[in-house]
Amino acid sequence: MKSVDEFLAYAARLEQEAVLRFKELAEAAKTHGNKEVCDFFAQMAHYSQLHYQQAKERCGYHDLPEMTADDFKWPEMESPEAAAIWGADPMMGVQEAMRLALDAEMRGYEFYKNVLDTTTDPEIRVMAQEFTDEEAEHVEAIQRWIQRLAA
Template structure:
């Protein structure tokens, strides 16, 4: 990826997906009676919305491409942070929800890392590295929660 506006369009979509996923997981955990994990996912949704706002702010000086869902060329054909909620059902456990979230955040991290190492554009590389660092923080936090629930 070597066009800043295109990179920002991808980053905005990815962060929109992350915020929506965490909000969905928070609601699922409320439904399934786990307020603690619901609150954690709510906090993660908030952080994703902050990252989304940052990406949108950075795009203020660029004309972003008008991209439809089919225009995005994602690894594995879908947004890295779009967790499948098909596994969401009345027996969903906190462990499963945390695993879904962790996988998505790891995918988001890998996406940004890949952009950082493959782009020829210095501005994109810098932004991708910053965004990857934010995703790495999410991954680390989720790993703590996964470990905590494995031990319970």
């Protein structure tokens, strides 16, 4: 990351992509009558929307740079928190949906952790630490949901 503004643009885009993907997955589950999975993905979309708003609020006085989709250089082909599209499987159960969401949150955590580990900018380090900690909380929350369901 070259600047705080660039970091914040990535953070906002990452959460925005998560919202869109979880909404797509919720709609696919709804279309196939899978209410439990639809509700879970809708809840994840809601949480991601809250995180997106938090990322935007953290921008404060920063003006985010204008970036097109091609300007974002993600570790893989798409934003780390964009849950795998195979989640549109109409036969998916809640456990599988949670594992898919867990994988997305883990990728988000790894993205921020990588920024934290590689940046030399002290302001980016502080923000990356906050985002890394927040993603770790999301991972732990989903892991607890999975354990409760398994019990």
